[in-house]
Amino acid sequence: MKKETDLNVTNPEVLSTSLSRRNFLAFAGIGVLGTALVSSCKRDSGVMPDGTIDLGGGDIGILNYAYALEQLEAAFYTKVASSFYAGASADEISRLTEIRNHEIAHREFFKNALGSSAIPDLEVDFSSIDFNSRNSVLATAKAFEDLGVSAYNGAGKLIVNGDYLLLAGKIVSVEARHAAYIRDIISNGSFANSEVVDSNGLELSRDPNAVLSIAGTFLKSKISAKNLPTS
Amino acid sequence: MNFGNILNEIESTDPEVFEKVSQRRHIFKSFGTKVALAALPFAIGSMFKKAYGQTTGSIIDVLNFALTLEYLEAAFYEQGSANPALFPTSAAASAIATIGQHETAHVNFLKSAILASGGTPVSSPVFDFTAGGTFPDVFVSYQTFLAVAQTFEDTGVRAYKGQAGNLISNNDVLTAALNIHSVEARHAAHIRQMRKANGFGDVKPWITNNDSGIGAVVQASYDGEENTLQAGIQIKDINGKAISMSDASEAFDEPLSKDQILAIVAPFIV
DSSP states (O other), X not given: OHHHXXXXXXXXXXXXXXHHHHHHHHHTTOHHHHHHHHHHTGGGSEEOTTSOEEOOSHHHHHHHHHXXXXXXXXXXXXXXXXXXXXXXXXXXHHHHHHHHHHHHHHXXXXXXXXXXXXXXOOXXXXXXXXXXXXXXXXXXXXXXXXXXXXXXXXXXXXXXXXXXXXXXXXXXXXHHHHHHHHHHHHSTTOTTOTTTBOXXXXXXXXXXXXXXXXXXXXXXXXXXXXXXXXX | OOHHHHHHXXXXXXXXXXXXXXXXXXXXXXXXXXXXXXXXXXXXXXXXXXXXGGOOHHHHHHHHHHHHHHHXXXXXXXXXXXXXXXXXXXXXXXXXXXXXXXXXXXXXXXXXHHHHTTOOOOOOOOBOTTTTTTSTTTTTOHHHHHHHHHHHHHHHHHHHHHHGGGGTTOHHHHHHHHHHHHHHHHHHHHHHHHHHHTTSOOOOSSOOXXXXXXXXXXXXXXXXXXXXEEXXXXXXXXXXXXXXXXXXXXXXXXXXXXXXXXXXXXXXXX
């Protein structure tokens, strides 16, 4: 605790980060006991000897899973917005820049919420994407957004704490709005077609292993979901 | 749960609803009673079968609440699609048809889910999409139609989000609700793009602050969306990143409670 105080004095960002985390844990009804629990489970999340990043278990593991996906999305749109593809319309530049900001907001939110339980920064591999090509960028954006929605949809049942579930719900509908927008600028009217919505009008869900096998093709970092809850 | 209970809840926010529905209320009082529940065949064969033993009354209440909202949306798009002259392009008519098909599918799915869970699906209310004259040209004016559509979709997203916590004990029902929730958000995004493309409102696919781009008449569906504080963490300028108030509000959609939703839809129920 003394160490944290010292850090707070020398680095105001650490102060605000640790305060935010404390607020978050208090809000989530975890409090002091939960903090101890998170600490005792810390060995479950982190970097394994071969460099694989373990998301950890329980709700913290699910939050790290979401944090990993938001890191990937934020990195992608940051690259997109740093130099737009040829022929980007003014509307596309505005909307894609906003999406970048939303994904950064999500990423930073999870980072602060998880605090010392957060996985490290991921290394991405975007070598398969041609960032100067509208088709390549939008096809990747579509894949990421649809994947993100299905990931949150599939993760809901794995969450124990109702406050975390609500937070996932607040984010997934924004990802769905992104997905619909991207799909419509690729092909107007494809916002909710049969690729993503079944005959009951229900969207796809994917479990973490399915999601990570797709996301993994865009990551240098290796991620393990072995300690995530399965029901 | 029966429809009378929903009417009681609307009554608490709209005192006039009692007069509006008194005749129907009587009908509903004899419907959805324990006798009617007991008379229902034990439904089997659906994904909800295994959850039957765990399906509490409160979960069936949530499903019936969702069903009522889906009835509203399905009937709205059905009536809109019945007037092809409403739509300026075939793309517009097609998008509305797609959305309407999803809403009808949601109605049927929820009815099946409620039956399979041992509950009784509520009947559809009778709707007045002019909301007592607030939207007199709702099925004549494309602009009004899309304004009401946007409000219904954005409100639907908030309604499902607000109920997720009540379904946390039942994985199948929660997942199904989430799988509907994101479809409603896709609908909302598309309708908002349709409005923008026609110059009806300066809206994005996502909700900026608590702006509806429509007017005060639908403000209750947008109040609270301006929130930028998530679980005690301020999203605006988080960690020194250039995240504006607008960005921060757009990045997270906000829930509404059942009572708030019922107050919003009450004017559309005869």
